[in-house]
Amino acid sequence: MTEITYSTVAAAAESIEQEGHEPGVRSVRDKLGGGSHTTINPFLRKWKEARAARDESSIDIDPAVSDLWRAQVAKAMAQASRKAELRAKEAEDAFDELAKQMAETQAQLNASNASLATTQAQLLQHQGLLQANEREMDALKARTAATVAEADQRAERERAQAEAVRQELVRASLRLEQVPDLQAALDQSRQLLKASHDDVARAQLSEAVATSHADAQKQRANETAARESRLGQQLQRLQEAREKALEADRASQKEILRLSTMMSALDARCAVQGAEIDRLRDAQKDIGDSRDAAATLTSPQYD
Incomplete structure (x- = not known):
């Protein structure tokens, strides 16, 4: 790039003028191959003033007119220069x-x-992660299905155990129903024993009152005594049977309590298993929904 001086600017302006064009900052800068507006413009303005003075000196006019002309030209050039500088500055800023x-x-x-x-x-x-998640969801779905199947089998076993406990409760209830019959037999034996005591008393009284009938009364007393002995033995057996029945009743009550507790525990476990099965099925459904959503995200319309 040529050094920017008055001589180089004047030479460039003269060359442009000889080519038939009016020199300007842009054309001079292009002719010089560079330079800024603020550097070229003062030299170009000075050259134009010198050209105007040179042109004026070649005309023979009245000095007063010449002075007035030069003043007007200088003023116009100054105004034009200020406007040009302003426009150039605005252009440079833009x-x-x-x-x-x-x-x-x-x-x-x-x-x-x-x-x-x-x-x-x-x-x-993300596509790779979605594919990995899809594979993981498939594996989780398979594990969930296996868990659901195992839970169903476990629930079936629990239901079978509960049914067995119910049947045992029925049998225990049937055993308990036999206890009132034993109690009735015991009461009847007691009544018979009391009747025997009454018969003995009446026999003894009859023996004291009617000696003529002593043999008959004695035989009757013996029969009554034998009957009383038999009734006593029967009462003893009934008492033993009653004790056994009461013991069986207490055992049955304990068994019923144990079976009821077991039944409650089994019902609770069945409820827990049912809730677990429902949860696993919901999780299986959620996995299927997530898999469908992942397949939708990886479909071509989202690429």
Whole structure:
């Protein structure tokens, strides 16, 4: 680039004028191959003033008119120069602002390209994660199905145990129903024993009153005594049977309590198993829904 001086600017302006064009800051700068507006403009203005003075000196006019003309020309040139400088400054500011905006736009474009590349990489990574999640959900679905099947089998076993306990309760209830019959037999034996005592008393009284009938009364007394002995033995057996029945009743009550407790525990376990089965089925359904959603996200319309 040529050094920017008055001589180089004047030479460039003369060359442009000889080519039939009016020299300007842009054309002079192009001719010199560079330079700023603020550097070229003062030299160019000085050259134009010198050219105007040179043109005026070649005309033979009245000095007063010449002075007035030069003053008017100088004033007009000064005004034009100020306007030109202002427009040049505005143009330079606009150019600088445009260059700044272009630089910012380029930076934003570069950032957008980098963000796009990052997003594409993340998308590929997410697709890989979705595929891995799909495989994991398939495995989880299989494990859940196996767990549900096992829970169903366990619940079936619990129901069978509960049914066995119910049947045992029925048998225990039947045994308990026999206890009132034993109690009735015991009461009847007691009544018979009391009747025997009454018969003995009446026999003894008859023996004391009627000696003539002593043999008959004695025989009757013996029969009554034998009957009383038999009734006593029967009463003893009934008492033993009653004790056994009471013992069986207490054992049955304990068994009923134990079976009731077991029944409650089994019912609770059945309820827990049912809730667990429902939860596993809901989880299985959620896995299926998640798998469908993942398949939708990886479909071509989301690429």
